[in-house]
Amino acid sequence: MLITHLQDSDQSIQMSTIAPTTDCELTWTRVEQWIEWCAPGELERIRSSHSLIEHSLIEDPKKPSTLEPESPPAEDSEHPSWLEDHVCNTSIIEKKLPTRLIHIGYGTEDVRLCLTKDLPGGDVQYLTLSHCWGKIAMPVVTTKENVDQMLKRIPVQALTKTLQDAIVITRRIGLRYLWIDSLCILQGDHDDWLNEAAFMGHFYAGGFLNIVACDAPDGTTGCFFDRSVERPNGFRVMARADRHSDERTLWNCMPHKLAKQAILHCETSMRAWCFQETFMAPRSVYFSKSQLFWECRGFRACESFPQGINVLKAPLRQTPVTMWKRLLNENICYAWFDLITDYSLCNATYGKDRLIAFKGIAEAYCKAFGLHKAFSLEGQRQPHNYVAGLWRQKMEHQLLWFVDSHRKPRNLSLRSPSWSWASVDGLVHLPGEKYSWPKIECVVGIVTVNICANDQYGEVNGGTMELKCKPLIPVGVNNKMELVVEGVNGSTIIHSIVYPDVEPSGFNDGFLFALRAWELSDFEQWGLLLKEDIGTGLFRRVGAYEMNAERGVDMEDARSIMHAGATWTSNIAGGYHPWGGWKLHTIMVI
Numbered sequence: 001m002l003i004t005h006l007q008d009s010d011q012s013i014q015m016s017t018i019a020p021t022t023d024c025e026l027t028w029t030r031v032e033q034w035i036e037w038c039a040p041g042e043l044e045r046i047r048s049s050h051s052l053i054e055h056s057l058i059e060d061p062k063k064p065s066t067l068e069p070e071s072p073p074a075e076d077s078e079h080p081s082w083l084e085d086h087v088c089n090t091s092i093i094e095k096k097l098p099t100r101l102i103h104i105g106y107g108t109e110d111v112r113l114c115l116t117k118d119l120p121g122g123d124v125q126y127l128t129l130s131h132c133w134g135k136i137a138m139p140v141v142t143t144k145e146n147v148d149q150m151l152k153r154i155p156v157q158a159l160t161k162t163l164q165d166a167i168v169i170t171r172r173i174g175l176r177y178l179w180i181d182s183l184c185i186l187q188g189d190h191d192d193w194l195n196e197a198a199f200m201g202h203f204y205a206g207g208f209l210n211i212v213a214c215d216a217p218d219g220t221t222g223c224f225f226d227r228s229v230e231r232p233n234g235f236r237v238m239a240r241a242d243r244h245s246d247e248r249t250l251w252n253c254m255p256h257k258l259a260k261q262a263i264l265h266c267e268t269s270m271r272a273w274c275f276q277e278t279f280m281a282p283r284s285v286y287f288s289k290s291q292l293f294w295e296c297r298g299f300r301a302c303e304s305f306p307q308g309i310n311v312l313k314a315p316l317r318q319t320p321v322t323m324w325k326r327l328l329n330e331n332i333c334y335a336w337f338d339l340i341t342d343y344s345l346c347n348a349t350y351g352k353d354r355l356i357a358f359k360g361i362a363e364a365y366c367k368a369f370g371l372h373k374a375f376s377l378e379g380q381r382q383p384h385n386y387v388a389g390l391w392r393q394k395m396e397h398q399l400l401w402f403v404d405s406h407r408k409p410r411n412l413s414l415r416s417p418s419w420s421w422a423s424v425d426g427l428v429h430l431p432g433e434k435y436s437w438p439k440i441e442c443v444v445g446i447v448t449v450n451i452c453a454n455d456q457y458g459e460v461n462g463g464t465m466e467l468k469c470k471p472l473i474p475v476g477v478n479n480k481m482e483l484v485v486e487g488v489n490g491s492t493i494i495h496s497i498v499y500p501d502v503e504p505s506g507f508n509d510g511f512l513f514a515l516r517a518w519e520l521s522d523f524e525q526w527g528l529l530l531k532e533d534i535g536t537g538l539f540r541r542v543g544a545y546e547m548n549a550e551r552g553v554d555m556e557d558a559r560s561i562m563h564a565g566a567t568w569t570s571n572i573a574g575g576y577h578p579w580g581g582w583k584l585h586t587i588m589v590i
């Protein structure tokens, strides 16, 4: 039996059956119900605004059903009480319409592109699609050459199945407009891509609902699946709350793997762009093989448990609502890096998109926490406080990221400075606990990054950071990934753990230095590994190291070894004052 995902016993939550296929009345009833709970009255309002404009259209048999579902189980049509402080209709970022949308029409009416500047009124409601292009070429895309033709008619039959299904879904929900990247951005036109890509997060945030083709590795699979109704997708059991109690309560269960696979480990979740899309969208429906999942900023549900999977007790990942709420009393660095950690595992098709595919999230975060306010350091006004994926606030702490696993060779298309997480491929973490405030012994001075396309949140092409720190210590790394410290009496091994930024590490190629900077506690110290850029005097980050008493390091010994190494260096550099402690050195890291 699979590990189960348990919910607290709640008699008001009912388990529902699932229909043999995703594309059926029951499915649409569910989706309408979720929308109604999330945005009461909105769908009806949008539909009636369409019918006012287009009441003269021929009656179509596929015209969406009304908001009165055919057979909603009476008990679960009530608004669940935990939905009361729902925030999905609050904009997390300034609304910005895409240049083009797909006009869906009803029934046999032609599908075509339209320019949003030509649409009447400001309240244009549209759906968005999160999907994988996959390895097959898209049979139809919009280009500079065919855009005039596409504004008249899009050949729907020639589109991939996923795109055709997205059109069906938009029709069934009763919206008139849809946004899909391959059709709404001119493919092969770099200027158009730059214009639209910069606001991709805004487009998803401004959409009414996001369709996630989560089990479609490419366009041929689509959104609809037949399912086995016999296979348990959920069940209820009477069980003891814990082994010390005889009291039995009712538990709602579902295979943990099911929700995880549908939302977290699906085809789209591993795409960097899709990470932003589902994060920014106010509400998403995941068309997975097993069942439909709903995710908005307030609740997560599925067909087996339409009234909700308890996300607060078993969060699958950060959603904007959990993030916003938590951040009010948490260390900003950890909350930010929780997002970076989730994002760092996604593959960007092109490595250079690493920052721009995260831009919408950074802007929303900035808005939510007032980080856009001018930041000044020692009287010096910084032009912006978001630099290559890090915030100027508490930047010293954010520099401590390390690559935990999934390292890859240095990606030459990533042009972020070495001190930014965006310069590496791999699972990135920030050490320490969420409520810890490490003692930091370095100071970030002036930071400059070369921004591309005049966009501080977008891609960068290198950058420099001034760092005031203790004297660097010449070190080596042995094949057990431990630090070897050079000192007056030769070299000494510290049983530390070294985390290279890339694979191969390149540690043995040139001079390596340790930068001691963070004490998380008396028993845990962290630092960075830097390499000198020969001839320029600049340094590049190549890894991080951890010295931890819990992992067998004698901290007293380690400190004195590091101290001896530093003294040895300082005797040459003249940095140590016996009566005044360490003099901070200034180095430049690129």
Ligand SMILES: [Zn+2]
Pocket: 037, 038, 039, 086, 087, 088, 283, 296, 297, 298, 299
């Ligand atoms: Zn909602």
